[in-house]
Amino acid sequence: MPLYHDEDQAMLADTASSFMAEEGNIQKQLRHWRDRDCKDGFGHGLWKQMAELGFTGILVEEDQGGLGMGYVEAGIVLEEIGRNLTPSPFLTSSVLAATALSHGSHDMKARYLPGLVAGDSVFAVAVDETAKHRPERITTRAEKSGNGFLLTGSKSFVVYGGSADMIVVAARTSGSDNEAEGITLFAVPKDAKGMSHDAVRLVDSSMATYTKFDGVELDGDAVIGEVDGGREVLDAMLRAGRIGAAAEGVGVARGAMDRTVDYLKQRKQFGKLIGEFQALQHRAAHLYSEVEIARAVTIKTQQLLDAGAESADMMTSVAKAKVAKTARLAVQEGVQMHGGIGMTDEYDIGLFMKRDRALAEFLGDSYYHANRVAEMSGY
């Protein structure tokens, strides 16, 4: 498959691009909800509109009412989300949770997917337990109890956890904390007794929770996939989320870069447009090169994942790490080249810097993923 979008994908990109620019733009969404201290950190109206376009169910199979598309298509939507800094539960719900649910039972799909497809439900995932992404270590425990389980432990950085109708929780059903096996994934509904959230607003105005499970009673049918066999589902979910976050990061980088290049063409100092100074031209051109490369490896990896290729796991880490490095460069150069105005809240460029920080941390930063690349390569 060539490494560019085919006709259908290009059409989807057009749709997503104009929709996000018109409806999902910074003024209408991010600033609007932020300035109102919205407790969700996003607008449900937009989520509903995204459902009307089919986006919410983009990875959901057609017989479940979705579009049955792949990670390339999900990435197209995410890149536009990134470019417009559109706050939305798309990544947690339509990518991460949807991928986990695709491993669920028929009943489970019937219970949750229609709400997602319709844009009525929001999902979150609870994997991390510390301030850094370390899914190799899961200490939250689910003990057998009757036909169900008792869930005990705590999770950090549950993005949109407070707004979620269901949270996918990775818990240990056997083995010790650092063991790969013995993990089970659960779909924990919002009203589960014993679950409590400590909500925090993050630097990018999105909302996350510290979520506690204090002997939460779960039915046996809350299990996604196999008891003790959840690592595989967890890995598939994380791969989906990581390449999704990479795609969104490419969007953030492009958004920041485009604004910066425009600014270089408008701002005059020393009697010239600052874009005429070679010192800035070279940095802009370097940034452009990095963004193109990050975008290429992201598309390549999406295709590998869709094809179920063996190299997809490692390439997912390559993409996540590369994008994190690149988007960081884009936002830093963006603020710097805007000069003093880049430090103001009124200008959007700073919002890109904030979003990048949160997004890069989500599901593993560049250090985590570069380390993973080294380990998988055998060094």
Add this chain to the structure above:
Amino acid sequence: MSDLEQFRMETRKWLEANCPAEMREPVRDEEDVYWGGRNASFKNDAQKAWFEACVEKGYTVPAWPKEYGGAGLSAPEAKVLREEMARIDARPPLSSFGIWMLGPALLHFGTEGQKQRFLNEIAHGEIRWCQGYSEPGSGSDLVSLQTYGEDKGDHWVVNGQKVWTSYADQADWIFCLVRTDKANKYQGITFMLIDMATKGVSTKPIKLISGNSPFCETFLEDVAVPKSYGEDIPAQVGEVNRGWDVAKYLLGHEREMISGAGGGDRTAAIGAAMKRHAAKTGDDLDPVLRAELAMFDVDALAYSAMGEKFLDEAKAGRAHPAQPNMMKYAGTELNKRRHELMMAAGGSRSLEWESEDTGGGKPARSWLRTKANSIEGGTSEVMLNVVSKRILELPGG
């Protein structure tokens, strides 16, 4: 089976039968590369057999039309051939500036007569070319070149000096930029083909920091260049005074070639190999070096995806025409970083300049050679100028 799969099976079979085992090893040094030309000799029988089999099949220039010595392969077929050759580590049967640079320019701008003669000679390895662009006073600012050709009716008399002419002392012909109108900066340059055996052409080798001397100063003293080498074979490519277009077109191909966009090990991950290497000399990878290797591998694997994407887009005619400049910039900077890390991982062993264990100081010499990647074919700074002006459309002259 699709036609392409059919082609893959046939190619595999052909390679199996025709590519000798000795030719299925990575190129180690200059001797492993066959450049062709009037004075060429083969290193061994395997190199000769492999070259001859490829010439017969048109596989020295697989994508060129059959009438010019190619195999007339479509882009997808050529890709299959590349993949199949890479699969068995087959060496290129013939390396040449004629293939990488002049050929594409002739295909685009040449007359039928020029194509018939020169493309066939290139494809058959009968002629070795060098590139006469740079001059002592004209490097990055190539258009300021001074070598002058005076119109003498049926011939030109060319005077001037070229510099950094790679392999000039071994080349049969030179494709050369010559000023033919002093009043016109861009539209006063002619792209000329000159036989190096012509009276007045001489070369002098220049020694590099790697200790090798693959290039020369080239002197042109009252060189009489006939305006025609036969029917429909003018000495210039394109029109007289319009050689700048040809020169730029050719540079695009040169940059693509140098950036390694066509694949090759430049874009491969190196961490694992460096760990094995270090273990052999009884060392561990320092944790900080390991981290740098990991970050490098991320960049290298990502760049390799970019190379693939660029080729796909270029083939489909969707790439920005200035994109090769970006590829050249990013690829060459990456390659320099790669050799820095390899030197670091090799430790004192890689400092050896002449020892047998290092194949005559290969690591050090290669490391030094890579420093030219971001200079030859246009410097990184010039690439960034082009990207910022032509792709980002930043203002200023």
